[in-house]
Amino acid sequence: MNREQKTAAVAEIVENINESQAVLVVDYRGLTVTQAAELRGSLRDADATLVVAKNTLTGRAIAEVGESAEPLRDFLAGPTALTYVKGDVAAAAKAITTFAKDNDDLPAFKGGVLDGKQLAPDEIQAIAKLPSRQALYGQLVGLVASPITGLARSLGGLVGGLAIALGEVQAKKESGEIPSGDAPAASAPTEDAPAPAEAEDTATGDDVPAAENDAAAEAADESGASA
CATH class of the missing domain: 3.30.70.1730 (Ribosomal protein L10, N-terminal RNA-binding domain)
Incomplete structure (x- = not known):
């Protein structure tokens, strides 16, 4: 060499x-x-x-x-x-x-x-x-797959139960047991249930100068009367 x-x-x-x-x-x-x-x-x-x-x-x-x-x-x-x-x-x-x-x-x-x-x-x-790497992967997949399988079954049961419940509601609507159509209008107040009280008027910023003018006018009237 x-x-x-x-x-x-x-x-x-x-x-x-x-x-x-x-x-x-x-x-x-x-x-x-x-x-x-x-x-x-x-x-x-x-x-x-x-x-x-x-x-x-x-x-x-x-x-x-x-x-x-x-x-x-x-x-x-x-x-x-x-x-x-x-x-x-x-x-x-x-x-x-x-x-x-x-x-x-x-x-x-x-x-x-x-x-x-x-x-x-x-x-x-x-x-x-x-264990070989392949065997370890197999064991890991087995460990991970077990809880995933349980989760999938639980989700499947939940979705299946929801589908059954919705089907029952639809069947009751079609039979007339549950009324369908627009939502009922709000009922009018009755004697036993008084209507809501109207909100009291409150003074705004624009009302303040008017109140001051009225007070000034009253003061002028009183001074004129005394004269």
């Missing part, structure tokens, strides 16, 4: 690490080409890819990625394959674990990194026991 090929290989590792939610490191010793292809196929459903990488090139890529990838450096000893998980981490860990059980414990987990945190092999095994 010449310098340009190495540079391209490092750039590819950097890109895969940056685009992955998790990177799981395995020892692929003992795997045949056929078994490796079968494992890659089982990882495809989890949107994960198994790639054999040289430790020196992976180390250079880790340095370029920075702190979030540094935990991977502890696993760069012996034959190394990197599993780039861009989808369901639990499903990817489960796929490798299930494959290893059926193939003499091959491959073996070395460790990994998830969101910048280092994972030990037993932690990856624990993740493998978690």
Whole structure:
């Protein structure tokens, strides 16, 4: 591998690490080409890819990625394959674990990194026991659907009851039991119910000057009489 090929290989590792939610490191010793292809196929459903990488090139890529990838450096000893998980981490860990059980414990987990945190092999095994993302979605949909179903039934019953009540009112109108037509006019006051009293006239601003003129006129009359 010449310098340009190495540079391209490092750039590819950097890109895969940056685009992955998790990177799981395995020892692929003992795997045949056929078994490796079968494992890659089982990882495809989890949107994960198994790639054999040289430790020196992976180390250079880790340095370029920075702190979030540094935990991977502890696993760069012996034959190394990197599993780039861009989808369901639990499903990817489960796929490798299930494959290893059926193939003499091959491959073996070395460790990994998830969101910048280092994972030990037993932690990856624990993740493998978690429900897949699809299963979790199914459980969430079930939890959400239950109260929604009850609400839909309640609303359906309410709307149905309103429709029945309106139908009964219409039937009574058609039979004459309930009169239809214009609303009845307001009844005239009776002797027992006196009409509302008329409002008393109140002086407005225009009445005030007139009252003052009347007072002045009376005062003039009195003075004339006394004279």
